[in-house]
Every structure is written in structure tokens, then in C-alpha cells.
Amino acid sequence: MGRSPCCDENGLKKGPWTQEEDEKLLHYIQKNGHGSWRTLPRLAGLNRCGKSCRLRWTNYLRPDIKRGKFSMEEEQTILHLHSVLGNKWSAIATHLPGRTDNEIKNFWNTHLKKRLIQMGFDPMTHRPRTDLFAALPQLIALAALREQLAALCSPQLTATAPSADDGDRQSYLPCTFPVSSDGQEAANQQQQTGLISYDGGRAAGDDADVFACHGGGSSLPPLTDLSDAAASMRSGSATASSSGFSCSPLPWPEFFPNDDPFITDFL
DNA sequence: AACTCATGCAACCGCTTTAAA
DNA sequence: CTTTAAAGCGGTTGCATGAGT
Numbered sequence: 001m002g003r004s005p006c007c008d009e010n011g012l013k014k015g016p017w018t019q020e021e022d023e024k025l026l027h028y029i030q031k032n033g034h035g036s037w038r039t040l041p042r043l044a045g046l047n048r049c050g051k052s053c054r055l056r057w058t059n060y061l062r063p064d065i066k067r068g069k070f071s072m073e074e075e076q077t078i079l080h081l082h083s084v085l086g087n088k089w090s091a092i093a094t095h096l097p098g099r100t101d102n103e104i105k106n107f108w109n110t111h112l113k114k115r116l117i118q119m120g121f122d123p124m125t126h127r128p129r130t131d132l133f134a135a136l137p138q139l140i141a142l143a144a145l146r147e148q149l150a151a152l153c154s155p156q157l158t159a160t161a162p163s164a165d166d167g168d169r170q171s172y173l174p175c176t177f178p179v180s181s182d183g184q185e186a187a188n189q190q191q192q193t194g195l196i197s198y199d200g201g202r203a204a205g206d207d208a209d210v211f212a213c214h215g216g217g218s219s220l221p222p223l224t225d226l227s228d229a230a231a232s233m234r235s236g237s238a239t240a241s242s243s244g245f246s247c248s249p250l251p252w253p254e255f256f257p258n259d260d261p262f263i264t265d266f267l
Numbered sequence: 268a269a270c271t272c273a274t275g276c277a278a279c280c281g282c283t284t285t286a287a288a
Numbered sequence: 289c290t291t292t293a294a295a296g297c298g299g300t301t302g303c304a305t306g307a308g309t
Contacts, residue, residue: 016277016303038294054295055278090297105298106276273307284296 066098083126
């Protein structure tokens with residue numbers, strides 16, 4: 001099972017392909033098929049290794065390759081398949097006609113992976129990350145929630161004694177995630193059997209990696225409905241169990257156990 | 268205008284798998 | 289069954305380009 005010497009051979013060109021090389025390769029394959037990639041470069045008159053030729057063909061020259069931005073449907077498919085298959089790019093690519101595994105891999109690494117990390121998800125498991133730094137957005141959200149609930153319980157306090165830093169705090173309290181400029185186009189993810197199903201995406205032509213926070217077309221798995229909780233607090237009703245609030249007021253209760261002193265300290 | 272930094276993508280590297288001898 | 293070459297695949301790198309300062 002020795003490694004093929006391939007590009008180690010002296011004199012073989014590496015680096016970006018020229019138009020002339022592309023034409024030679026394209027012309028040869030259209031006429032003869034690729035056959036053995038090992039012998040192809042010599043037969044096609046190319047000073048490249050077979051591996052390089054194969055890659056150039058499969059990732060760029062193949063006539064059925066689709067170019068341009070990934071559609072929302074494609075994004076959704078990639079996210080779903082990745083949650084099931086992991087980094088099996090070639091397997092994922094078989095479900096996206098015209099897209100190469102390399103293209104999907106690049107798209108994942110430059111867009112989708114970052115987006116999941118930003119949202120506090122582990123890009124490999126598609127679950128909320130449980131380490132402290134990853135959970136920080138959720139913890140900050142909890143702090144915000146606590147402040148808001150406290151304000152609802154005793155509005156006179158906040159009304160009569162505004163603190164100097166209230167303005168600053170308010171600026172980040174309402175949302176701890178990047179907010180979409182368009183609530184409709186924000187990604188909408190759901191936790192289904194522990195996996196994220198990406199059910200939305202960006203509007204066409206919108207490149208910004210922006211996401212609405214909870215309540216504005218969330219791209220996160222469904223959090224506990226805070227408005228219900230707040231309404232219950234306001235009305236003084238303790239019968240919020242129908243909304244599930246009394247069971248666990250926290251998002252993803254399995255990651256934020258109610259008996260965790262660090263968490264309960266927020267409440 | 269010049270510089271720095273971030274981003275996207277093509278291509279390479281090296282390991283694994285497959286198939287032929 | 290074993291060995292070996294070839295192909296497949298995923299991770300990584302490096303360059304071109306655009307945005308921001």
C-alpha cells in the first residue's frame with residue numbers, strides 16, 4: 001500500500017492551472033475519457049501528475065458542475081446531512097447534484113461551521129456546546145432574563161432608581177446573538193431528536209452572517225418562550241406549567257440543570 | 268493611496284480504501 | 289491470501305481579492 005510518488009517526481013508542474021492546460025485536459029477527456037489518471041497527463045501532453053489532473057477535472061472542469069452561491073435548500077441539505085454523516089463530504093456531495101465535495105467542504109468551513117460556532121453549537125455534534133466559553137451566550141441570556149424578570153416583578157425599582165449603566169446593559173440585554181436585518185430570512189433551527197435541522201437560511205443575495213435572536217425568527221433551537229414566562233410573572237399567576245415554564249425555565253434544560261448552583265444563582 | 272486584515276477558494280498533502288496481479 | 293498501484297477522500301495551505309482603516 002505504498003504511496004504513489006505522484007507529484008514528487010521531478011519536473012512536474014504544481015500550482016494554479018493555466019487556460020492552456022485546462023483546454024488540453026478538457027479536450028483529451030472529452031475525446032478519450034479519463035481512463036487511467038496515471039497515464040493521462042503523458043497522453044494529454046500535460047506536465048502534471050495524474051492526481052492533479054483528476055482534481056482539476058472533478059473540481060473545476062467537469063461540465064456538470066454547478067457554480068455560484070449555495071441556495072437555501074442546498075444549505076439546509078448540507079446541514080442536515082452533516083448532522084447525520086459528519087465530514088463525509090463525498091457522501092454529502094452525492095445528494096447535491098453539480099456540487100463537488102471540495103466545494104461543499106469549503107462552504108462548510110467558511111460559512112456554516114462558523115455560523116454554528118457563533119450560535120454556541122458544536123459544529124461536529126450539532127448540539128449546544130457545554131464548555132463554559134461556548135455556553136457564555138446562553139449564560140448571558142440567562143442573566144438578561146433574570147434582570148428582565150426582576151424588573152417585571154418590581155417595576156417601581158427600575159422606574160425610580162435607574163442606574164448609570166442601564167443604558168449600556170440594555171444595549172445587549174435584548175439579544176445576545178447577532179441580529180438579522182431581516183427577521184424573515186433568519187435561519188430557523190429546531191432540535192429534533194437531538195439534531196439540528198436547518199430550516200431556513202439567508203435571503204438570496206444576503207451574504208451577512210446574521211441571525212435573529214430568540215423571538216425574532218430564531219436560528220437557534222427553540223428556547224423556552226420567555227414572553228409566556230414574563231406574562232405569568234406579570235399576572236402573578238403560578239400556573240405556567242402549561243407552557244412548561246414551571247418545569248424548566250431554561251433553554252435546553254439538560255444542559256442547565258436546575259440544581260446547578262451556578263445556574264440557579266441566576267434565578 | 269497605501270497598508271493591514273479577513274475571506275473565499277483552488278490546489279496540494281498524505282492517509283485510507285479499493286482493485287488488480 | 290498477500291502485495292502493490294491507483295484512486296478516493298478529508299484536512300490543510302497558500303494565494304487572490306475585497307473591505308476596512
